Amino acid sequence: MRVCAAPPFAGDHALSCDAHWQPHDLLRLHRLRQSDGEPVWLHGSFERAPYAVVRRALAADGFVAIGLRGRERSQRYGTWAHRDDIETAVPPEALARRSPLAERNALPAFAALAALQGDTAGALAEFVWGPTGSAGFELATQAPAVTFSSDLDLLIRAPEKLSHGAAIQLLNHLQAIAQRAGIRVDAQLETPAGGVALAEWAADKARVMARHARGPQLVADPWAPAHGDA
Template identity: 70%
Template sequence: MQICAAPPFDSDRASTADTRWRSHDLLRLRRLPRFDGEPDWVRAAFERAPYAVVRRALAADGFVAVGLRGTERSQRYGTWVHVDDVEHAVAPEALLEQPPPRAALPAFVALSALRHDMRRAEWVDLVWGPTGSTGFELATRVPTVSASSDLDLLIRTPEKLSRDAAAHLLDRLQALAHQAGIRVDAQLETPAGGVALVEWAAGKTRVMARQARGPQLIADPWAPAHGYL
């Protein structure tokens, strides 16, 4: 998040993320508390679509860390909401069942093609879904995607994804991106946190795992010593 509110609790009480919701889940909220110094666009954005995305940050009991998005790419705001204000949550994989409201846009064209591809035997067991502007528009039905929007994806990989399988999947995503004329960016959700598919597929000695406590360079995101933090 480029801008973030001060936590509405003592920082010493922030211990972990609420396991009822996972990073990239979209939460529909009953209300959004006001915070000192919040950007001018926040109130209008929340009235337009009362949703926030779960972000990787620590929270005290009773709170969940979320991010809000405005109409501009630069309009991102990190804050916390009380769990009692969450009406319901939508996971990225659940959004695959939602028909795109503007199917001709490149991001939705690429998503449709990928849905067909992921029925192949080598990928059929993967749990995945759209995030970013594509996921937000599918969940809220509010126009958010532009002709140049990236297609952001989350792929849940509780079990280890081989480097070869990752490279094969990355090749297909890059081909789809070329056909659609946009970027397709995929993140693996591993036991150690979020890892970019492109990094794991590249065979790097260590990769960046994004966790609630902050990013960490690790050799194996599926090693037994690692867990969601």
């Protein structure tokens, strides 16, 4: 998030991740409570599409860390939602088979997604996955968010270790689809250590960056038993 609100709870509260919601879930909210210093675009955007994305940050009991988006790429705001204000949650995998409005089908990000949806025997077939970012937001809300230059962001659930060979095969498959669509497909593996870029894991680096609610960390094995919930 480019800007973040002060937490609505005391700093000495015990902080944790609420297992009801996972990073990249889209939450439909009954309301958005005001906070000091919030940007002027925030409530107008929320009225058009009352959704927020779960972000990787710890929160006190009864709260969840969220991010909101405006119409512009620079309009991003991090804050916290009260649990009582959450109406429904939409995980990325619930959007994997959705389609945009007909007039939006030709956008490159949605063309790439359609290619993945039609490839039922491809490299993604054995995974639970779904779109995130602007494509996921638009599919969940029907509010325009994808542009002609938008990447297609994907979340791939990887609770069990993915070999480097399998990661390379998956990356090559996604890159081929991205090349045909003329965009980038940016895939993130959701591992026990947190979110890991597929491209980093496929590169067989000694350590990779795992993005966790407690902060990013370099790890040799994102599936090592010591790693907890992301």
